[in-house]
Amino acid sequence: MIHIKDIRKLKIILLCLCFILAALSFALGAFVTKSHNRLSSHISETLPQGVHFPMNINTADVEALCLLDGIGEKTAEKIIDYREENGNFKTKEDLKNVKGIGDKKLQEISPYICVE
Numbered sequence: 001m002i003h004i005k006d007i008r009k010l011k012i013i014l015l016c017l018c019f020i021l022a023a024l025s026f027a028l029g030a031f032v033t034k035s036h037n038r039l040s041s042h043i044s045e046t047l048p049q050g051v052h053f054p055m056n057i058n059t060a061d062v063e064a065l066c067l068l069d070g071i072g073e074k075t076a077e078k079i080i081d082y083r084e085e086n087g088n089f090k091t092k093e094d095l096k097n098v099k100g101i102g103d104k105k106l107q108e109i110s111p112y113i114c115v116e
Helices: 004-046 073-086 092-097 103-112
Strands: none
Touching: 073 092, 092 103
């Protein structure tokens, strides 16, 4: 049989645990925010000057395009050659006209590019 004293002790223990969990949650949130800000600052410092995301594929140079995951120097040059021969890209999907860029590659880089 459970005594009232035991229930009161259990309530106090549970209340203390709730406070501890709340404090840990707050501390973890602050840590994550601080880490994110530090990482964002580091990324901004390491990007070549003038490179911003999403990157405009109609104005990006080889160096900037190579920052996109899976885009090497040769593919970046193909993008620029295609752009010079055919005019600016009208949509992101136009990149699939460049040899070496298919649906999968476009899907990977799509969040990081734009067409202006």
